[in-house]
Amino acid sequence: MNNMRKNKFVVLLLISLLIMTLFVGCTSNNQSNVKEPKENSNEVSKSAVEYPLEIEDQFGNKLVFEKAPEKIVSLAPSHTEILFSLGLGDNLVGVTSFCDYPEEAKTKEQVGSFKEINIERIIELEPDMVFQYGPGDESINNNLKEAGIKVISYEPETIDEVINLIKTVGMITNKTEEAEKVTKEMIDKKNSIVEKTKDVEKVKVFYEIWHDPLTAAGPGSFMDELITLAGGDNIAKDADSPYPQFDVEKLIERDPEVYLAAADMEERSPESIKQRPGYESITAIKNDKIYSLEPNIVSRPGPRIVEALELVAKAIHPELFK
Structure with a gap:
């Protein structure tokens, strides 16, 4: 493990100590580069997604979706919020114990915590996709893939990277119109604040x-x-x-x-x-x-x-x- 990853682990370990007060941090370090969808984002958002759809996630993993995933497991609170924002709450079959927003997230089955992922239970749930934060553990990733489960991994570190990720998830799940609406609202709010503070x-x-x-x-x-x-x-x-x-x-x-x-x-x-x-x-x-x-x-x-x-x-x- 290089020094950067060690720093990341130390910070996440410290953040985990705040469970008692609901501090569920997703901040971490990675030289991230969340890619824009290859198509023009506005064009994608106004047309139906064509499957099979090939996606390369932030860590170079290439996946092919024959159709929009119907059952999804989220392994990060921020990712869970993205899925709910796109109207995919009913598709979520598993979350972590940290996933507490929106309120409905608390009703979902918990398949992991900061320290441990219940890989056996995830496989039993037969999700079409596991949505994880960061590259994840190689052995867990391999076990999930061997079970025929697609694993996508992202770790956005900027507002634009979050926006691009939401658009990408919108493509994967055939929720491009919803993704366009969510990201437009985010961009408008960001621009309004920056306009006030720029000078x-x-x-x-x-x-x-x-x-x-x-x-x-x-x-x-x-x-x-x-x-x-x-x-x-x-x-x-x-x-x-x-x-x-x-x-x-x-x-x-x-x-x-x-x-x-x-x-x-x-x-x-x-x-x-x-x-x-x-x-x-x-x-x-x-x-x-x-x-x-x-x-x-x-x-x-x-x-x-x-x-x-x-x-x-x-x-x-x-x-x-x-």
Whole structure:
């Protein structure tokens, strides 16, 4: 396992500790490149999908769908949200214990958690497709494929990659019109927010992924993109990984004007952050610019990623949203 994957595992392990407070993070690191469908997206959305359909997923796996999958297992909360947004709730036969949005997702059979996937149960459910986050475990992938189950793998890290993924899933499932509607709404909302923030003076921002050790949202993370689009200047943008450990001394030296964290546990609440040794000299703390953000929105690269952008923008530039 290379260093980047080790960093990814450490961050995901830390995030898993937040289960008690419903912090279901999908943030991770991969040099992702979610491809646009080969056809023009607008043309695809207005015509019926022709099967058999060949798809190459983000990790180079080529699959041929003879027809739209009727039974789907989702192994990530963000992917589950994508499927529901396309009206595929009835097609979902299995989800993870983290899949809690929309409310109907909680009624689906749970076939996995952060630590373990019940591969035997997945095979018993006979899904046409398993939709997983990241490349997955090679042995599990092989077992599923040997059982005749198609496995597609994606790990979007930007708004555009999420949009492209939704369009791709729309093609696979013959829900292109629904995908066009969902993505148009996302694009319109993104453009509206960016229009408000594009000419504002940049504000120095720090986003805390974890507190012990202090871990930041660095370059390549989707939170880094959200901060930038929201008119912020991420003080960890020059780190050597998407989720780097960040020295408290460096934090104090770079002096963020806005401090962001997920509202997932008491140790990371604004009140607790204020009490940390040395933090009293940071401008964000002195000016009470510490904001706790809804964890399931800001941690999932799915249809609500534009809502995450809005939350970040309102925290950084509240004057623009009065």
